[in-house]
Amino acid sequence: MKKIHRMALTAASLFFAITSAHALEGDAKAGEQAAAVCVACHQPDGSGMNVPGGESWPALAGLDADYLYKQLQDMKAGGKRQSPSMMPFASMLNEQQAKDVAVYYSELPAQGGKFDEGATEEELAHGEKLATLGDWDRYIVPCKTCHGPDNLGVGESFPRLAGQHAGYIADQLKAWQSGKRDNDPQHLMLAIAERLNDEDIRAVSQWLARQPAQ
Ligand code: HEC
Ligand code: HEC
The missing domain is CATH 1.10.760.10 (Cytochrome c-like domain)
Known part of the structure; x- marks a missing residue:
């Protein structure tokens, strides 16, 4: 983490983004199956939804796999990222399934907000x-x-x-x-x-x- 300040400010960050694209060991096919319970909110194409006057379900498609995996872990642990909506779903996934869904969503094409x-x-x-x-x-x-x-x-x-x-x-x-x-x-x-x-x-x-x- 020490390097992050510097890296974010240099062109090297782009190189870093590309080379770290598939660092997470997950299987997109298995992820698609594990994500069956997620589509109600995050939608089959991972585009999420703004519920008028209600909660906003984030678009997951095209986000970095490691980032998604970290968020799932944090929401499962509950302390540092508290979400009553996500807690049960993050808890439903074992370690490997969390990696699989993260890779699956990261490979879907990003859509507009x-x-x-x-x-x-x-x-x-x-x-x-x-x-x-x-x-x-x-x-x-x-x-x-x-x-x-x-x-x-x-x-x-x-x-x-x-x-x-x-x-x-x-x-x-x-x-x-x-x-x-x-x-x-x-x-x-x-x-x-x-x-x-x-x-x-x-x-x-x-x-x-x-x-x-x-
Ligand atoms: C009931 C609706 C609902 C369901 C079902 C649901 N989510 Fe979520 N999800 C949310 C909401 C709301 C948030 C925003 C949480 C917050 O920060 O309050 C979220 C956030 C996330 C994030 C964080 C995204 C980011 O950009 O930081 C990930 C990753 C995620 N969900 C994955 C999943 C997965 C995988 C499943 C299925 C196993 C799932 N969700 C099922 C509502 C849902
Ligand atoms: C000094 C660096 C830095 C700056 C400047 C910064 N952010 Fe962030 N932001 C981060 C980091 C790091 C994360 C990821 C946190 C994590 O790991 O959960 C983040 C995450 C986010 C997220 C969560 C996205 C998601 O998918 O869950 C939002 C929203 C966000 N930033 C908005 C903003 C906005 C708006 C600004 C400008 C007004 C901004 N940030 C400026 C470092 C920064």
């Missing part, structure tokens, strides 16, 4: 600024510094945000603020989330969800 059609031009401009330039007066580092150019993700540590559902991105930022999610290495995300206000969260999640997922 769901967002609120009513977001204003001003909101989107503010969201774009936070994601690409940050706000140095408030020590908000641009999302792309860690999540990669175009926020398409970097390796196993920094998930893709572009084309993820706006509702899910906002939920996670609030989960960091409330302590429901506390599984980020070196509190890299907490440091960002705690500096965002509600308008920032809405703006940045609406803008990110509109960006191409590939």
Whole structure:
């Protein structure tokens, strides 16, 4: 983890992302079977769903396999990533099945995110600024510094945000603020989330969800 700061800032991060693409030992075919219980929420194509007025089920398709596996472990353990919805399903999978479903979802093609059609031009401009330039007066580092150019993700540590559902991105930022999610290495995300206000969260999640997922 020590190297991550430096790596995220250099072009070497792209090389790292490519070479670590299949580090996890999982079988996509077995994963597809184990994922039969997941489709109700994450959908057969892994695109997830924003339930209007309700929970947001993240898109899993095309996310890094090691990242997905780590999240399953964290949600199963329950302490650092608390999700009453996911806990029973994460607990249902044994070690190998968790690897298999992670590889399975990572190989599905990424799809675009769901967002609120009513977001204003001003909101989107503010969201774009936070994601690409940050706000140095408030020590908000641009999302792309860690999540990669175009926020398409970097390796196993920094998930893709572009084309993820706006509702899910906002939920996670609030989960960091409330302590429901506390599984980020070196509190890299907490440091960002705690500096965002509600308008920032809405703006940045609406803008990110509109960006191409590939
Ligand atoms: C009842 C709906 C539901 C079902 C069924 C479900 N999930 Fe989830 N899943 C969620 C929700 C909601 C979240 C967001 C959790 C949170 O942080 O609060 C989530 C999050 C995740 C994440 C984290 C994604 C990320 O980007 O960090 C993974 C991985 C995941 N689910 C995998 C699975 C797998 C594999 C199954 C089946 C074994 C499954 N889920 C079944 C609702 C569901
Ligand atoms: C200093 C590095 C850093 C910066 C800057 C950063 N993030 Fe992150 N972010 C991370 C890390 C690391 C994770 C993965 C945490 C984990 O391992 O569970 C993450 C995860 C996330 C997730 C969870 C995605 C998922 O699939 O569950 C969201 C949402 C997120 N970041 C939003 C943002 C937004 C919005 C910004 C800009 C305002 C931002 N991040 C800036 C490091 C960073």
